[in-house]
Amino acid sequence: MNCPTADKLSQFVDQLLPKQEMAETEAHVQSCASCGKVVNAFQEEQRFIEETLQTPTLPGNFTELVLDQLEPYGKSKKQRKAVWKRVVLTAVGIVLAVGIGATVNPAFAQLISGLFTSNQVDEGLQKAAEAGLTQRLNLEVEDQGLTFVVEDVIADSSRVTLSYKILDESRKPQKPNLNIWNADNKYTAIDQNGNIVDMSGIGWPRGSDYGYIEFSLFDHSNHIEKLTIQFNLVELNGVQGNWQLQVPVDLNENRKLTKMVELQDATAVHHGVEIDLKKLHIAPSAMELFFETSLAKEELQRAEEAKRKLEERFGKEKMDSLVIGDTSGIAYHIENAAGNIIYSTERSTDSEIASLLRGSSEDTAILGRTTYAHSFVPKNEDQLTFVLDGVFKKEQAGFSVVIKPKDIERHPLSLDYKGYHLTVKSVEKSLVEAEDSVIIKLEGKVDFLDAGFGSSWMVVDEIGKVYPGKLSSGSMSMKGKDGRHDISIELELDGLQEVPEQLTLHLLYTTNYYPADNQWRVPLTN
Template identity: 40%
Template sequence: MEEELQWIREVLAGNKQAYAHIINKYKNPLYATILRMTKNPQDAQDFVQEAFIKVYERLDQFKETGSFSSWLYRVAINHCLDQYRKKYYQTSSNPIDEERVVNPQHPELVFLKKEKSRQLERLIATLPEDERLIILLRYVNELSYDEISHLADVPVSTVRNKLHRAKKKMRATIKRERVDMSVTDQGLTFKVEDVIADSSRVSLSYLILNQNGKALNAYLNFPNPPNIVTVTDQNGNPIQSFSGGWRDDSDYGQLEFSLREYENVEQVTISFDISEMNGKQGNWQLEIPVDLRENSELTKTIELDKEKTEVSGVTIQLKKWQEAPSSNELKYETMLTQKEQLRIDGQVKNMKEKFKGTGDIPYIHTDTAMAYHIEDEEKNIIYRWNTLDEDNGTSALQSMGQSLEKLGHVDWNDSFIPKKDLSRLTFVLEGVYKAEPSDFSISFHPKELKKEPVSFDYEGNSLSIKKMTKDHEFGLRKSWNPIEKKTSILIEIEGYKEIDGAELGHWILTDDKGDTYPVYGSGSLLNPTDDSGRRETTLELRVYGLKSIPEKAVLHLMSVKRYYPVESEWRIPLY
């Protein structure tokens, strides 16, 4: 994720070539998905190219607190669905097929059978972005759990949990009253139909209607001028955690405001000040009051500010455990101890000095995290967050981390599906993760790899460098055909990773002339384990700026994430 954020920041800063990294990482899985939908290779290729242009145009709308892969697939797949529908189903009037969503093959959604297609759209529009994507992929595109897991880059268990959570919210939403507040000017009406609020978020769906009541394109480019949307609490303090979206094949737009970073919010007011809609200048102002007090009364909070410990150079500061109707949440911070911070900072400086003057040195990634579970009185595990486990997050919704100013300091908010009749829960620490500089290097002769791959072992990773070749990839250019081919050097690595093996981070490559080049990597880790408890893994490392394959090359691993289990349990009551 950090690597993707780096690419996004580079693109938004004006380095358009960095977008090629995103295309290269997602072009094949996205093409496979669209081909499955269209059953036509030429259509799939056309739609994918168009989708990447649309993602590029909307890249500034991605919020770094969310999952980039989920956001990208939402934009890309919705565009492809829209194009496919326009090309082959011009007579279709329902963007979402009710019969498909309530297909008998999916009996868990039979409760929606009597609802009209527009209501389904409205309900789906109010879901959080990651849940909305999974609903669409599962019930509109009819993808399998494994396919969704691959596309969204999350475990199958997470797909199932989010799908269950989304359907539960949709069931609850059907029973609620609609807001139906609107404002009209210049023959256009801006209408807010539904607002869903809980302790963690406020979400709403809206429509743009013409004089005949027909829904128009819902794109408004919130919150950028000339269309402004603001949210304030009962004291007039701004709520700034904004995300929004719309679907080209849907009448509805969706806005969402996260409340996880804010304390004691009892009421919010959502204010719209719209000056341009569907190419018309006008004045559309609307205020939507939302009362959160009823949900607040159902929320139980346990303050944990005094709970602090240190494990293997990582300090853990618990902050709060919160149980609410919508989600249960654990808030905490992880950071390096002062001694560890000085050690790692020294390693980073030494590494930069070592490669100084040889070429571009990438950002050396350092962060911290923890693994833990929450159990009941009988020591049954109710919730769990540990990336070493194949079933990574038991009943987990999401884990959000925000890097703070100091090296390795991260502010975390983990949320879980609420469960009934829980009492006397206990937090149990299992271990900590620490990303730190690495001193590992491996040299090889590229032209000899075909005959004899180079194998190496490093901290639970048994890998082989299989080949190093020139590779043609898609890029962007200003032209009637904005997709162009570019050439990079591709290094393919295969092997196995132990369950508790280190996670390999950023690499750089040095050629036989002593010049250094940044390396951009992507990989996959298969969940099934072999008889030795290992998981099959593949890595694709791309080198840019290297014009030809050298006689000799050296790969330098710049960072590695290690897991350190606790020596003795740290248990904190959550009651």
Template identity: 35%
Template sequence: MTCPKEDELLAFTDNMMEDHELERITRHLQGCMYCHQQVEVMRYEQEVLKETLMEPALNDDFADMIIAGLQPYEKKRKKIRPWKYALGTAAALILAAGVTLSVSPSFAELLGGIFKSDRVDEGLQLASDTELAEQVDIAVEDQGITLQVEELIVDASRIAFSYKITNKSGKMLDPYLDDNDKKNMITLHNESGKEIELSSWGWSNADDHGVVEFSLHDIEPFMKGFIRMDVTEITGKTGNWRIEIPVDLTAAYAKQLAVKIDKSYEVDGVEIDLDQVKYSTSTTEIFYSTAYTESAKQELLKDIEEKGRQFSKEIATDFIGYHPRIGYRIEDEQGEVKGYYNLFANEELGHPVDLNMIGGYGKWEGEHEEVGKTSMVDTFVPEQEEEHLYFVLDTIYKTKTSDFSVTFNTDKLPYTFEYNGYELTIDSVEREADYSLQKSWKPIRREVTTRVKLSGHAEQQAPELAGWALEDAKGTVYQIFNSGATLDERDAEGRFKREIELISYDLQKVPEELTLHLIAETEAVKLDKEWRVPLFK
């Protein structure tokens, strides 16, 4: 598993990514506790920044202090042209008149519509040419800003719609709607008005249009309902923009085919249950679960407990995903590959890849450290022609504890070592000062970290180095947060370039000697005997 870079996590936090990128990061966060924590920190800092700037906590004598420090100056009057007053009057008239709502039957498609473009996934592009897609064109205007819903696709697996925001001159504005503090709410309701609880939904910016998508894979089916957009702030302006978009799933459910599979397979201590497949107009969804056998789980928990005694429970469990994962293909009857998930299928890339996959969703039972069953729903682009497909289990990914350690002197760097298909160099150990936000009169907090940077090369299917700890010469152990990347660049031996950064928030000074302990690693086990299951009755 390759962790996203910080700028990707920031873009994810700001909802400024394409749908497929949002799905990729979401799927990664389900199995990477470190990145999940990073995203939570970013969201917290955004919230603190907003609250700090809007409502700073000031000392009681703050006003007196400011007044005492003021220096008199001569104010120069600005010249205001009459037409600016006219604009102000027009805005006042709009406010007095209130909100205007319009529904226009004559909608001019923009280059065939967003859902026919490559700014959305191929499944939505396919659905855009069916009766499940419609031009909506519902608009509401307030404060000189118009929110307009243009296109709607209602499928049995998901609902998607596009909208745009324009000013009085018709200029397109940023479609991002901030959902902090519930200022802007987009919800799905059944016919009786009850809000549907969704496990996942996404937003993306497509050519200055907002695209919202609701996933319906784990809800109680309903035939009719509506989407409600309750927007109170657009581009910093407060107003009232409410739109209700009728949805009818009757035709979508009529087109959907659900096939019960209920097949199980056990290999190398991992159980895979293939539950069902749902064929919809815009998606093919595969429902399955993975878990360790009871004996394999107990052995793993025993090893994790031992690591906890050696270091700490937090180091052994907090940011390491021990749940098993799989990689598989989708084939037709002739064995032609139609799609795959999480496979080392490209010799030119040093990490697992997907083909024709739209996204995925997963959740595990119990607490993270219990390593219980994980239920997954993987979504692929549907085949345009009806044919018999097969699920082919190709690879399983298992995480186990490790006993590898490397000791080095911080004043004798770089230091190179080899381990299990890796050749890595410790390039630097540096003490850095980071700055973050806090709710205080002094909103900037200084935080010292120690960062260990490594680089090198690894074989394509070398195990993922899943967790580390740092120990000084006195025997004090420090928890580490790790990130890294696998690049497509290769060395003369065909190995792929790797970059790793290990961060400690507790080690305040760089000592002469340090030891890196590898806590866990994830290995890819390609099956000698593949499991092939028909995805049809």
């Protein structure tokens, strides 16, 4: 048989092909090295996604093990000292302790009434559930012997999160797998004015009967009163069918629980970056800080001149095809009344310091200006103070290196530039035969995370033809013991049919960090 398409190989990995095609494809993959590599890549990707979406679980008999240790009612027992998160079983009047970081077994989670009362969700949702914001829905639709059930919803001005289950004909829970690769599975949220709110998250903890779907209200929190979430699903757990469901959500009452603080004249300039803190929202499930960064006049002039020169060198169309990302940003922490750090944009091993729950940014029409919304788990603190740690600027790199692909295996090429320490691992034709492209793989370490680093490359072949280096895949780790982050990226050069004898790799931009010269402090709450 001819080599299957990448889409068919993806369906083969997900076991979605008919039985006969599965057998034929399996036989082909075993005899075709190229397709075998593609299948291995899909399997690695699948494992990575599952590990990212999943969390550890406690043993299946956890409930019985705990209940067996409880003394009969009326007897006293000395409690051991430990750090615990308490879960109250109000129906039977007993308190069980579940260690932080563990996941309650699905059967046990059902006893304590749903997903949002378990450690399978973030602490912000747990706090919202404790505050009584969980609304039981139990809306469902059935097709092909599978029932899709939306059980609970938590909604405030920060986000709307729904928990769901998939049941078989005997009402037994199945793996809550919604195929995120199937573009025909639609999850749409529409507000009272007909505006669409994008889905921000989906997942299912390992071993759980539950999954969750989340819609962020970052950019809409002042406007949305009602939301209708529409599910149009064509696949559940690999079964094709038709599941359509509408979930109405009324936010009018819960919006009143949000404290909104408008930050007046909270502006400063540090190292050529203008900072404007806009507002703070404290909702039951999240605390959100909204701000904007932009380039000061001289910095903006330099950025515009650098952009013009790059467009002259590589062509405006080629430059416009790159997604350069945020041109400026900030690092900061937030202190309480005692001066203790309780929030930080830098990830910390200190359990008392909360890192970002989630964040979003958007470049505006003005070069160098970016709007941000950062979200943290809310804490019961009356006085909060913003403290600037430093600023980030995306600046022209002007770094180039010549690559001879045939020599890479014998003489690996290393790149060292301003905190980036990389090695060119390979330059190869794409494994997907239907695509005319070449993949450059780079691995190494960086001194700090730069989300736009993988999209700041331009490549010129031996005859002078220009190819934007488009990020096809990549990963970055948290900071290691050496103070650096491991990084791996693959740059795809579309339209390049064969690997050239020689390529010149140009790094156009890097994001550079500048510590604040003095601590800029802004009271966020009184």
